[in-house]
Amino acid sequence: xxxxxxxxxxxxxxxxxxxxxxxxxxxxxxxxxxxxxxxxxxxxxxxxxxxxxxxxxxxxxxxxxxxxxxxxxxxxxxxxxxxxxxxxxxxxxxxxxxxxxxxxxxxxxxxxxxxxxxxxxxxxxxxxxxxxxxxxxxxxxxxxxxxxxxxxxxxxxxxxxxxxxxxxxxxxxxxxxxxxxxxxxxxxxxxxxxxxxxxxxxxxxxxxxxxxxxxxxxxxxxxxxxxxxxxxxxxxxxxxxxxxxxxxxxxxxxxxxxxxxxxxxxxxxxxxxxxxxxxxxxxxxxxxxxxxxxxxxxxxxxxxxxxxxxxxxxxxxxxxxxxxxxxxxxxxxxxxxxxxxxxxxxxxxxxxxxxxxxxxxxxxxxxxxxxxxxxxxxxxxxxxxxxxxxxxxxxxxxxxxxxxxxxxxxxxxxxxxxxxxxxxxxxxxxxxxxxxxxxxxxxxxxxxxxxxxxxxxxxxxxxxxxxxxxxxxxxxxxxxxxxxxxxxxxxxxxxxxxxxxxxxxxxxxxxxxxxxxxxxxxxxx
Numbered sequence: 001x002x003x004x005x006x007x008x009x010x011x012x013x014x015x016x017x018x019x020x021x022x023x024x025x026x027x028x029x030x031x032x033x034x035x036x037x038x039x040x041x042x043x044x045x046x047x048x049x050x051x052x053x054x055x056x057x058x059x060x061x062x063x064x065x066x067x068x069x070x071x072x073x074x075x076x077x078x079x080x081x082x083x084x085x086x087x088x089x090x091x092x093x094x095x096x097x098x099x100x101x102x103x104x105x106x107x108x109x110x111x112x113x114x115x116x117x118x119x120x121x122x123x124x125x126x127x128x129x130x131x132x133x134x135x136x137x138x139x140x141x142x143x144x145x146x147x148x149x150x151x152x153x154x155x156x157x158x159x160x161x162x163x164x165x166x167x168x169x170x171x172x173x174x175x176x177x178x179x180x181x182x183x184x185x186x187x188x189x190x191x192x193x194x195x196x197x198x199x200x201x202x203x204x205x206x207x208x209x210x211x212x213x214x215x216x217x218x219x220x221x222x223x224x225x226x227x228x229x230x231x232x233x234x235x236x237x238x239x240x241x242x243x244x245x246x247x248x249x250x251x252x253x254x255x256x257x258x259x260x261x262x263x264x265x266x267x268x269x270x271x272x273x274x275x276x277x278x279x280x281x282x283x284x285x286x287x288x289x290x291x292x293x294x295x296x297x298x299x300x301x302x303x304x305x306x307x308x309x310x311x312x313x314x315x316x317x318x319x320x321x322x323x324x325x326x327x328x329x330x331x332x333x334x335x336x337x338x339x340x341x342x343x344x345x346x347x348x349x350x351x352x353x354x355x356x357x358x359x360x361x362x363x364x365x366x367x368x369x370x371x372x373x374x375x376x377x378x379x380x381x382x383x384x385x386x387x388x389x390x391x392x393x394x395x396x397x398x399x400x401x402x403x404x405x406x407x408x409x410x411x412x413x414x415x416x417x418x419x420x421x422x423x424x425x426x427x428x429x430x431x432x433x434x435x436x437x438x439x440x441x442x443x444x445x446x447x448x449x450x451x452x453x454x455x456x457x458x459x460x461x462x463x464x465x466x467x468x469x470x471x472x473x474x475x476x477x478x479x480x481x482x483x484x485x486x487x488x489x490x491x492x493x494x495x496x497x498x499x500x501x502x503x504x505x506x507x508x509x510x511x512x513x514x515x516x517x518x519x520x521x522x523x524x525x
Contacts, residue, residue, distance in 0.1 A: 142240050142277050148229035153328060154274045156491035157225035165490050178441040180490045187449040191484040192221060194456030196238045198477070203241030206474040211249055213474050215263035216481035218242045222270045223485060223492040228277070243271055243280065250283040254290055258305055261290050262318035266325050273329030281331070288326045288333040291319045295339050299346025311363050313351050316343065317374035317424065324381045344382050347375055352389045359393060370417055372396050373424030380431040394432045397425045401443040404451045404461050418461045419482045426486045430493065448483050458483045 155161050165179045195217050199205055206213035221239050226232050228240035246264055255261040265287025272280040294305030301316045302308065323340050326333060352375060353360050358367035359375030372393035379390050402422055422444075429440040452458055458479040460471060485492065 142228035142243055142275075142279065148227045148231070148275045148277075150225060150227065150274050154225075154270075156493070157223060157274075159225065162225070162491050178438055178445065180487075181445060183449050184445050184487045184490075187452055188224060188484055188487050190452065190456035191458075191480050191487075192224060192226070192235060192456075194480060195220065195477075195484075196235060198457075199238055199241065203243075203245030205242070206477040208472065209260070209474045211246070211255065212260045212263045213477040213481070214242055214246050215260075215265075215267040216485075217477065218246065218267040219263075219270060220481045220484040220488070222267070222274060223488040227271075227275050229275075243268075243277075247280060247283045250287055254286070256290070256304065258291075258294065258301055258303060258315045259318055261287055262315075262322045265291065266318065266322040269322060269325035269329045269331065272331075273325065284326060284329065285331050285333045288323065288331055288336060291322055292333060292335045292339045295319070295342065296346075298350055299342035299344075300350065309363065311346070311350065313359060313361055313371050313374055316346070316351070317378060319343075320378040320381070340382065344379065344384065347379055348387070348389060351375055357392045358396065359389070369396060369400060370421035370424070373421060373426075373428045376428040377424050377431070380428060385431055390428075390432075394428060394436055397429060398436050398440065401440055402426075402447045403443070404447045419458070419479045423482045423486060426489055427493075430489050444486060448487055452483070456480070 150158055156165065162180065162185070166181070166185075195205065199217075200210070204210040204214045205217045218239065221235055221242070224235075226235040226239050228243060229236050232239065246268060249255075250264055250268065255264060265284060268280055268284040268287060271277070272284050290305070291301075294301060294307075296302065296307055296311060298311065300311030300313070301319050302310050302312050303315060320340070320343050323336060323343070327336055327340065347359070350363070351359050351371075353365065353367065356367045359371045360366055361368050361371050376385075376390045376393035376397070379385065379387060384390060426440070426444060429436050448458075451461075457476045459476055460479055
């Protein structure tokens with residue numbers, strides 16, 4: 001075979017297809033439209049399906065057919081309380097459920113025909129005080145941004161100190177009695193917040209009697225460890241403004257009304273003792289000087305710091321508390337120790353009647369249950385708590401525990417000075433020890449929180465309504481501060497000091513403890 005036979009025959013040429021441009025473009029456009037519409041169509045279909053499903057869920061009938069549940073009841077084993085615990089709980093359970101009726105309670109013991117009307121005396125003598133003299137005066141700012149360390153003697157007032165005492169006894173435990181609870185602490189916070197919200201723009205409290213009411217309000221804040229410190233975020237500025245106003249008022253002019261001067265001095269002394277802010281010291285010492293100068297020869301005090309024969313234990317109680325606070329704070333007031341020592345002689349030899357075995361309201365006599373708290377506390381603060389005068393007073397107080405709606409039971413018929421009486425009695429029972437404190441606290445820690453208004457303040461118990469008088473406009477400030485101080489007694493207490501009178505040396509003061517004298521610190525304080 002030849003090479004030509006194996007060669008691939010040549011292909012025939014392919015005829016060219018006619019080219020229609022318009023048809024090609026039309027096909028291209030159709031395909032593009034389909035590609036662009038596919039996504040939206042799928043999305044619409046999916047959403048329609050979801051809407052249909054939701055519709056069926058919404059209109060579907062709900063199965064309300066009741067179902068049977070099986071309940072198994074078992075007996076609970078209850079451990080019986082001890083007899084003593086049952087007795088205490090029974091006393092607490094006996095509290096009344098009625099709310100108090102707003103009434104009058106001026107800051108003093110009730111007056112009588114023999115001793116004069118304390119209510120009128122307080123109102124008229126304090127109303128004459130001119131507070132306009134502080135207007136325009138430059139205030140000292142105590143809140144300088146520096147943390148304030150509370151002095152050791154007041155350490156129980158710190159957050160840590162209060163926490164340690166929660167549920168414990170007086171002074172931080174030792175089995176002496178009941179301490180603060182979540183209920184009492186919540187009540188205290190409500191009261192302090194009410195006082196904060198109702199503080200005047202100038203830093204004072206109450207439309208009338210602002211000096212005394214500001215002093216009491218500040219005492220309530222200080223007892224809770226609140227100072228003009230940036231660390232006291234909720235109440236620091238409130239205390240700062242209050243101390244500014246009170247310090248300025250004290251330095252502007254002497255305060256001649258005994259209640260007002262003593263309460264203001266008491267607050268300034270505690271503030272200085274806790275913080276050692278230098279600007280507070282001269283104001284405190286100025287108030288102490290007025291108290292020392294106004295003391296009578298027998299050791300007591302009277303209205304307007306009168307030096308006559310009449311003395312008034314209600315007036316004297318505030319003076320002694322202020323003097324003691326000043327001593328604790330380290331005040332340099334000439335005659336301070338001697339004034340305290342003389343006041344103890346006055347309480348034992350003049351204010352206490354051996355005939356009635358009780359403290360009297362004035363030199364004209366008249367034993368009152370409210371005065372038992374005043375006399376007992378003042379002697380306890382000086383370490384004389386075991387004396388017969390104090391023991392007699394404590395026994396009398398213990399027979400009438402706090403009962404908000406029964407003023408006769410609460411004050412022994414003293415009239416309308418219920419919170420005033422309870423303020424002193426609560427502290428006296430606290431210092432008296434567990435036997436007296438536990439039943440007293442069982443009632444107090446229930447009665448006060450229960451009768452507190454929802455916004456945090458207290459009004460007078462219903463006792464003053466019998467007199468038909470309208471409550472003064474400082475009434476809620478007065479009662480709220482006193483009730484708050486009562487609920488802070490667990491950590492507010494101060495150490496007491498005593499002296500062995502049989503070993504007293506010539507020139508020794510009842511407060512010469514730790515300086516070579518014979519007075520000693522009471523370990524129980």
